[in-house]
Amino acid sequence: MSELELTRRTALGLVGTTAAATGLTTATAAQDTESDEPTDDDGQADGETDRRPIILAGRSEYWYGIAPEEIEGEENPTLSLEAGETYDLVWINVDGAEHELIVESDAGEELAVSDESETAGETVSMTFEASEDAAEYYCEYHPDAMRGTVELNGGFDLSSHGHDEHGHDHDGNGQSNGGDGGY
Numbered sequence: 053m054s055e056l057e058l059t060r061r062t063a064l065g066l067v068g069t070t071a072a073a074t075g076l077t078t079a080t081a082a083q084d085t086e087s088d089e090p091t092d093d094d095g096q097a098d099g100e101t102d103r104r105p106i107i108l109a110g111r112s113e114y115w116y117g118i119a120p121e122e123i124e125g126e127e128n129p130t131l132s133l134e135a136g137e138t139y140d141l142v143w144i145n146v147d148g149a150e151h152e153l154i155v156e157s158d159a160g161e162e163l164a165v166s167d168e169s170e171t172a173g174e175t176v177s178m179t180f181e182a183s184e185d186a187a188e189y190y191c192e193y194h195p196d197a198m199r200g201t202v203e204l205n206g207g208f209d210l211s212s213h214g215h216d217e218h219g220h221d222h223d224g225n226g227q228s229n230g231g232d233g234g235y
């Protein structure tokens with residue numbers, strides 16, 4: 053088994069644990085609230101993203117893409133974002149070395165900084181707005197090896213109600229309706 057495959061298996065295993073522990077599966081969480089939610093809005097609280105997180109695994113040799121599908125299995129994947137949108141990013145410390153994720157601008161300005169971790173299996177969550185001058189992301193401690201590009205080209209599809217290959221948005225308004233039957 054290749055080293056890459058080992059990383060992938062380890063990371064996917066950790067992601068499963070993380071999702072269960074922290075409620076990353078926002079679609080499930082949204083449905084849990086439908087019975088006690090007032091009926092006069094769409095149930096989306098301010099300041100919360102309705103997107104699934106971007107998930108990376110951190111190891112000293114590279115960041116490794118876990119989700120969304122577009123980056124799964126890629127080393128130092130390019131992060132496709134839309135300027136001005138808010139993103140959740142989760143990274144998993146795979147090798148127990150010290151890591152910290154920083155998003156920087158063309159000019160080298162730090163736009164977003166995650167917590168650091170030096171514990172294998174630990175997950176670090178961050179929320180950041182995709183600034184118009186975001187250009188790269190890197191690890192504070194492995195800035196050469198662990199570095200990738202940020203592209204502001206419309207962004208990944210991170211909508212929380214599934215990622216079916218074919219459309220299923222019957223009401224056509226393009227909005228998440230959380231769990232049907234909320235009215």
Ligand SMILES: [Cu+2]
Pocket residue numbers: 110111112149150151152191192193194198
């Ligand atoms: Cu690092």
